[in-house]
Amino acid sequence: MTEYLFLFTIGPVQSFIVQARKTQDLYAGSFLISRLCGFAAEKLVEGYGGKIIFPSDIFAESLPNRFIGKIEADESSLQAIGKEIEKSVRDEFRDIAFKSLKKYDKDIFKMQIDTFLDIHWVFQPLSDYQKDYVEIEQILGSIKNIRTFVQISETGRKCSLCGERNVLFYRKRESEKWIKDNRPSNKLLPKLLDGKSEIFEYNDINLNKIIAPGEGLCAICFTKRNLSENDFSVKFNDSFPSTSNIALYHAISQLPEDFKNPNKFDAQGILALKDGKHLNETEFEYIEDTCKVYEQLKDKKIKISDYYALVMFDGDHMGKWLSGEYIKDKSRLEDFHKELSRRLTNFGKWSKEYICGKDDNIEKGHAVYAGGDDFMGFVCLDYLMEVMQKLRDEFDVQVNEPMHKKFAIGEKLTISAGIIIIHYKDPLSEALKWARKMEHEAKENGGRDAFAIAVMKHSGEIRKTIWKWNYESGGCSRNSSEVLKDLSNVLHNDKTGFSNTFIKNLESEFGSMKVVEDGMMKAELKRLLGRSSKITGDRKNKEVKNWSNKLKELYADSQTGYMESNFFSALDIVDFIARETR
Template sequence: MSDYIVIISIGPVQSMIASARKSRDLWSGSWLLSELAKACAISLKKDNAKLIFPFVENDEFLKENSDFSVGNKLQAVITTDTKERLESILNKAKQAVQNRYHQEADNALKQLNQNDIRLDIWQSQIDDLVEIQWAWAKIENNDYIDASQKAGAVLASRKNTRDFSPLAICPFQSELRLPKSSLDGLRETVLKENTEKQTNLTRRKLSLAASEQLDVLGVIKRLGFGKDESGKKVAEQFTPISRVMADAWILEIDQQEPNQLAKIIEIYKKLESLNVVSKVTGNKDKNEQSIYKDFPYDAELLYQNRLDAEIRDWKKINAKNDDLNQAEEILKLLGELQQLLRNDLREYGEPYRYGALLLADGDRMGELLDKAKTQKQHQAITKALSAFAGDVADIMRKHRGHCIYAGGDDVLGLVPLDKAYACANALRLSFAESLREVANQLGVEDKNKPSLSVGLAICHLMTPFGVVREMADIAEKYAKGDHIKIEDEKENHERRNALAILLSVRGGSDIQVRFNWNDEQGLESFKTFVDYYLKKQIPSRVAYDMQAIYLRTQQFGKQDGGDDDKELRQNIQLAELTRMLKQARTDTGKEIDNGIIEQLNNRGKDIGLDRLADELIIARWLSAKTQKELGKE
């Protein structure tokens, strides 16, 4: 009998996760990839493989639709007598992945009128999506690490030599001249042309505009989660981004105007029975209670522009005398909701139209894994990572957010603006605590211990979710500090262990700020700035006035062909800053407190007015609970 290291990769990650227009696409893609990986892991365990990635002590975690997330790369040790037996085990695992994928595809197809589907295209795409690649190496001389490195190198080479099937037999194939999927434009649509009433209903079920298209994977994303024989969903439903964004507003109304919120809920109940809005049943705590149970609905219609658009759409349907969807009754309910929001709750404005997508990744994990010289040490690391991943969903729930994915040191989730910073901080503390013991056991120095870099992308409700995901990726890379030159680092760990926030205002420019988690002074100042805005102690425009001072004084102290007098320029900028702050008034007409002026002046001296203005702008956004507090975009 011989031991073999096996590494299996399941994909494509880009199509399953990154290709998304809605939060549902992103969550469903992450969930589907995790489900395929779990199916692979279960198959390997049935053949007595010892799992390294993922680490599980209880097989319940690997059950279908469990909350446990598994990454797309698995590693295991398989003991067998022949290479033929090894190949057989791997082929069984591959088939288990394919079977799980087909199961979800069949579930999605059953929910649609098949007269609306191009079944020939569906069948041609169904077996041409999931990519399963593997590599293995024999463990010789009990050298587990050497075998792992060999298997990893072989898998990397295998990924660079993929099998490319021909796209067409001839250039005149009619199916290749169909519209492509609106999610990524890679594959042809499986939807027939929108010509009949029933097709309209199909498109509403898939949340599609008349011009949008979906391929097989896109349909699975929109109709995923699976159902049992009674039609009940067996996987947790993801929370729409609008519900997460509107959470602070809903909590405020619930506290200040509970009767008005009850009226909104009553209207929503009727709209939900008419299939106009969706119910939110996911993100449950340990007591099986959704944290959004006080308003368990998609909150999109709480936004005036979305409500107006919905009313226009139903007026068009009503004009065609289409009584199939009870258009008149729906229009009446939408009108009641509009009046309620415009009149009775006018002083509260509407929920803010922005939310934060959080993307986090562990730092120095490669260095930690290099310290592991045995299988037992390797498993100790994966056990610690699994413990952290198991806590992520609860941490995000405590901050009114919803975890999309948590596998090892990778985290992705949505959080409301006013809870985004606290959530990021809680996650990095949990990560450090989870890895501390195993890092100590492996003799890792404090300065090289694993840490968590977190990126927060603040984007508009109507921003395509694929773009939001790209923004989060930019923020996470900025947090990693790859843009910092080694010679510019003050300390060796400054390029990692950080928080980066990217604010992408619709129709405006993007702003980024970055704080190293060890920068206690900077973080404390930033939290204080958020508090100033919460208490209305500084006006919103001071940040923009700082930007103006910075821009008009940039050339001061510079001489043609001469030296750059940076000290003179800084003194001029700080003097202008003090003068501006002395003249500024809060929303209530009061002068800014001298202590606040002094703190802003000191911070400006430390980091410059341009960076200070950026910090204040983002602090103001993180303090807001309604769009009214943010003003015009």
């Protein structure tokens, strides 16, 4: 018997998860991949006496799509073990899929199901953990470049969700409800796979959660929509809050208890009422109660925003960290992996609970996945600045600092975040694309340990800004997200703050200049802030001075690269957040 490292990965990840029209799709896709990976890890442990090195907890709600473990075995049995683990995952997925497809069991589903998962695994004899780990990653990388899985090419109408596979399930639109002949060959229906698709009626409201009128789904996406708690041993959320629910979190929290139950009103209905729409029964639920909640919000003059934020972050240089590049004593890499994974898993759990307000009862948003170095979540705009800063600070406290105490490492463990603020009516795919793009810009243009925020206004205007979390000079450290958060609190604040006119004026004066000299910026800030101030008495001068100093420093920090308009875009975005939340 020899000891081997075992590396296992499962996909598709990015494409599968982001193929989403609703927040539930996003969550279900990520959960499914996560659980299948956990299932493979369980197999290694239970079936073959293996040990998992990372992730540290294979039953966590969010897992990465890969794991690394150790196993003792004879060389001759390795192929069989790898194949057996792979097969058990494929069987598990087929079982889950067939539970939702059983009623409609046909060969064509099997083909879509069986060619879907992209699984790779490698064994590597273990003698020096660090060298063998780097080697096994390289082998996996080269295997993945040779795409071995079967590509099916189908002709016909493509699925509304993934756009890749053929439609096997279709629900009629309102304009098609009079059609009696449901055979897919009926020329009056959209052209589907002849004789092989299931057609649902327009008025079958039991299907509302699974397939919308006019939607056509493939077997994989139909499975995604049908996942339920019973399919898994780990808790699955079958009613992930919608983007309109999340946009309204803060507004609803200010109402009396009787009006707070999210299962008794339709969040999208509230936003439609705000737009002056009339609610009809095919589109909206709980119409009577929804109207009552809306009236309450109006009576209490509570601000209702149509916008929410999608936040993504990702550990910087994770590949280098895992390969041991930054630790001085390479022989400690295995311990380093275990400790890092344990800390990341705990941080992931904490961040998920923090966002949904487990401890303080303040629902700030909802995480889609929180694996530790990798996070995606929806956040209510009122809490965005606070959430960003808290996540970053806690990553430092829960992951970076303790890792430094335990291991001799040269670099800081950091994260970069991408945030999009977007209207609830804009397609979710757009939000996902932009959050990912901003995360990329925080890393590439912001030099990592940074965040990038974009606002996509419903008018079509887009503004974006990129900042390091911290700036240091002359022995002083400045936290840029904190300054922006504090600014959002004093803007549009009638008693103690400033109107936004100073932002507009400042940008029209200086927006086109490459560099504004320090003294000039400070003097102009002071003058304009004075004119925008709503504060009276002695405090006015103090606050004007305080904010002209802070903003002058922020301006100086913005001169470190990125984009010329970075400072003005940041002020505009903070102003937008303040306006939407007050």
